[in-house]
Amino acid sequence: MTTFPAQGPASEPPPARPGRKLGPIAASVGTLHRAWLEPTRERYLSSGQTLSDLSFHVLLAKSKLSELLRGIGHYPRWEVIHRLAAVLDIPSWPLYRLWRQAALDAGKSRDWVDRSTEGTTAVATARSGPPMEHGALRLTVEEGYLAYAGAFLTGDARDAAVEDAFAILWLSFDEALASPDIRRYAWDLLRTTVKARADYRDERPVLGEAAFDTVTLRQESSAEGQAAQLAESLELFTAISRLPDTQLDVMVLRHMCGYPPEKVSDLLGVPLATVLSAERHACRFLADTIEPPATEGPTP
Known part of the structure; x- marks a missing residue:
């Protein structure tokens, strides 16, 4: 598991400013x-x-x-x-x-x-270069970020979302270092940038495009087998999109990107036990949600 420099003590809050307090960001801001x-x-x-x-x-x-x-x-x-x-x-x-x-x-x-x-x-x-720790983190997670983003986006949109996430991380790197886990902080930024660009159906991100490049489909050799698997995958991805964020992330990384639990733990910045628990709960939800394929009975 990748380690990062220990965080220093939290800085003292700045003194109160004279004058009117700055208002919040407008709700209409994209x-x-x-x-x-x-x-x-x-x-x-x-x-x-x-x-x-x-x-x-x-x-x-x-x-x-x-x-x-x-x-x-x-x-x-x-x-x-x-x-x-x-x-x-x-x-x-x-x-x-x-x-x-x-x-x-x-x-x-x-x-x-x-x-x-x-x-x-x-x-x-002019690129002066991000902090050294930023570059070290990027080396360890960029491949996984691209794989995750590819479940929702394609081509330039996928690459732009990941690049934006690293840009935001660079801008807020002091806050990232002060957070409980920089990997978790960075992952939350990635999820936000990806979901901002994804297509939505019923207020949930659409995973259908990724069905054409899952591990399961790549293992199917015949056109008939791929067609049947595609229909099941589309139903599965629709159900996955309804999961809470952490469960959704775990299922995408585990079952669409093919990463082992330990790698998912590193990418998300959460304990391995959290990954395994999220996967169990997600699988139970999917088992209760997706109807099993109909089987042909004996001919009367």
């Missing part, structure tokens, strides 16, 4: 926008600075900064976010990637994105 806004807000709240301090350096009115940090009003231009990142010492590459993804998701054109980054693109896209 998932991709929230992906970079939440860690940016956290960095501001832990910095000890006030909106007046930021206003002086970012060259934006306090009211506009408050709106920006709540996700209210027009989607911000990169030149403003770039100045904010410099003041708060936020790494620009992952922030730019997430900002750009959210801009396109918000309906901004690529031309608008390009014009918004004039004069700052070179700095934004």
Whole structure:
């Protein structure tokens, strides 16, 4: 099992700021926008600075900064976010990637994105490199992340979801190190980014596309056998999508990606006993939910 550096003592909370308290993120803010806004807000709240301090350096009115940090009003231009990142010492590459993804998701054109980054693109896209621990974690989990994301997404969408998860992890790495288990923290980010891009049916993520590349199907040699197995798999995947998050993750990793329980434990950042328990409960639910295949009786 991969180990990571021991976490230091929790830092003291910053002193209370003068003036009005920053309001919450607006409920209308989309998932991709929230992906970079939440860690940016956290960095501001832990910095000890006030909106007046930021206003002086970012060259934006306090009211506009408050709106920006709540996700209210027009989607911000990169030149403003770039100045904010410099003041708060936020790494620009992952922030730019997430900002750009959210801009396109918000309906901004690529031309608008390009014009918004004039004069700052070179700095934004210069990769200074994530923390060493970030790179070590990525080496150990990226293959599993791609396999899990592939159960819900295909092609570029799969790769983008995983890349976004690592970008968010980079932005919030201090919080990740302070969490009980960095692997669990990172997995929660991955699940969120994957589910944000997945198709949904009855408010549950759709797993049907992954039926064409499961371990079971790869073991079927005949077209007839694959067709029968596909029908059963689609029913199974529909039932799996109704499971609670941890049970769903375990079943996808175990039975669609083919990972042993120990590897699933490492990926999720939970004890092996939790994986085995989640699998047992999931299997019981599926056994009660899925009707057994009909068998042909004797000819009358």
